Every structure is written in C-alpha cells, then in structure tokens.
Amino acid sequence: MDLYYAGRIPRSIIPENQEFPMLSLSSRITPEFQYYLRNHFPYPVLPSNDWALKIEGLVHKPISISYQALFQCPQITLPVTMECAGNKRAYFQPKTKGDQWEQGAVSHALWTGVPLRTLLQIAGIMPDVKEVIFEGMDTGERADLPGMFSFARSLPVEKAMHPDTLIALCMNGKPIPYKHGYPARLIVPNWYGMASVKWLSRIVAVDHAFLGPFQSNDYVIYRSETDSQRRPVTLMKVNSVIAQPTDQAIMRRGRHFITGTAWSGHGIVNKVQISFDDGETWDHVLWIDSEEKYSWRRWRWEWEVSEPGTYSIRVKATDDKGNTQPLQADWNVKGYENNAIFQIQVYVD
DSSP: OOGGGTTOEEEETTTTEEEOOGGGOOSSSOOTTTSOBOOSSSOOOOOOTTOEEEEEESBSSOEEEEHHHHHHSOOEEEEEEEEOTTTTGGGOSSOOSSOOOOSOSEEEEEEEEEEHHHHHHHHTBOTTOOEEEEEEEEEEEOSSSSSEEEEEEEEEHHHHTSTTOEEEEEETTEEOOGGGTTTOEEEOTTBOGGGSOSSEEEEEEESSOOOOHHHHTSSEEOSSTTOOOOEEOOBOOOEEEEEESOTTOEEOSEEEEEEEEEEOSSSOEEEEEEESSTTSSOEEOEESSOOOTTOOEEEEEEEEEOSOEEEEEEEEEEETTSOBOOSSOOOOTTOOOOOOOEEEEEEEO
16 A cells, blocks of 8 residues: 555545545644645656756846755745645535545645745846746646646735745755645745645746736636636635544434644634534633644543533634634635634534
8 A cells, every 4th residue: 555645535536636634634744655745736756867957037146056055045934734725615605617626625734945036046036027927837727728837826016025935955854745746835824725836947027917827717716707806826725624523423311522623824813612502502612732833723522421412513713913714615616715613513322
C-alpha cells in the first residue's frame, strides 16, 4: 500500500483531489501524507536539476535564481492553515458545480521559505507595479476555453510585499513533497488556497490587472450569470468543523468528548460555541491549542448524555474582529466560501 494516500478521502482522480480525514485530527500539524490535495491539472513533470525561479516584468534586474541559491537566502518558518475556497461545497443547497468537498479541504502545516519581498527587492521591483503574477508548472486544458493553460494567479503588490508572503521550500521541516509543490511554492497566509500557487516557475511584476482564467473566470463570487456585483475570493472566512463524533454516528450513553477545529483569515478565532438545542442556547468550548497567527485552533467539549435519542450538535466560531459564522452560507454559482454553522446528527442508544 502507498502510505502517501493513507486516510485521505478522494474527491476526483484526474486531477487528483483529496480531503484531509478530519476524523484523524489528533495534532495541530497535518502530516504531509494526510494534507489535502487540490489540483486543477494532472501533476507536472518533475523539474530537472537546472530548475530556476524566474522573476521578470517590471523589475530593474530580472533574475533567475536556482534551488540551491534560494536555500542560501534568509528564511523564516510560519504555521499556516490553508483552506480550499470550495471547502464544504457539498453542503450548498441548491447544489453547485465542482468537486463536492465536504469538510476536509483544509489542513495546517509549518512552511519554511524566503519572504517573497526579499526576492522582489533583489530584482528591483518598480514603483508602478500593481500586481505580481505567479505561474506554476502544471498545465492543461479547460472545459470553458480553447487551448492549453498554466495555473497562474496574481496578488496585489501590497500582499506580494507583505513580510509573511513566502516562497516556501520546506513543509513540516522537510523539502516540500512533489505533490505539494516541489521545488518551490507560494504561501499566502490567511488567503484561500488557490492563491498559494504550487510548482512555481515564473514570477512577473505588472502594472495592470491580471485577467487569466483562474483569476477572472474562477475564484470569483457571483450569484447568477448576469450578476454584475462580482468580487474575487481572497481572505478565508471564519469557519469551524466537528472532527469527532462523525455525522450519523451511533453512540452509547455516558461521557463523550466532542472535538474539532476553527480558523479565520480575518483574525484569530477567540470563541467557539456549541449547541444541542438547534441554536437556542450556546456553551463555550475549551481550547486545546493556544492563539497563534495564521493557525486553526482545536477545541473540545465534554458531553455527558444519559438519555437515548437523536441529537443535533452545532458549533459556531467567532474571531477577534467580530466575524462569526452565519446560519446559512452565502450561496454563489461556483460554490465558494461556505462557512455556515456546522451541524451533525448523532444517535444515542
């Protein structure tokens, strides 16, 4: 058996998309072999030894920096929770197109790398740059447009120059595994995962808005095809899940521990509440993890149940900016950003 696949929940085969098995949430850090996989195309060919990251466009000194040279640059390590924008898409009603992710298109890892702004400063980024484009080595066809495309996204220059936007080389203390973007990938803390482009090959500074299909067709919120009020997907909304017990579980009477995790791209989650009466009353859970920037926080609740029956369990998270989960998600055509209050049903015999 290939241990790399142990435990993950498949959503599609080609391209390979798999969920983190939330039931196995036993540590804050997600092991590489369980970290969720989100791909738009088949895996690219493994780069040769002469791979180099190119930085060009509106820079004074275009550069091509080798893998070895990147490792010689000053590096930082950040804990970062990353969530696919389509996480929980399966729970939208009416259904939307796309992979039907449940609650596991989210994971947490330690990323080590070179601050992107260090490299942009070395290249001499020009003052009139508005966006920075990141191009991956993964390529393929799209159903809605003719031709071949690379997966490419852009960031506003202010986000590109943020000190914690990384060109990551290591994941959980080891070189990034091939399926997670080796040899180098972008890490954009607090943003949904589509921003963290894998298998980087080229970075281009431009003075205009980038309109590639993964920027303007995908990862855009709109409620109908004629909706003119469209906005891009950026920061992760406050969200939470129940890891144990699982939905539809059959349990014995007695004492149980309900566990889960919560996160937000707008700040730090400072409150998670749990309800057993359809939201009429709420109790505050206990924290397993301390507050940490860019990180999810695991929580637990001790539940003593003496009566048999069917129980509905809800949790909702609130962050330090006052954002809280809504009862219903903001439905949109592409099925992004579902952060509705999470609910499961269990049976006690």
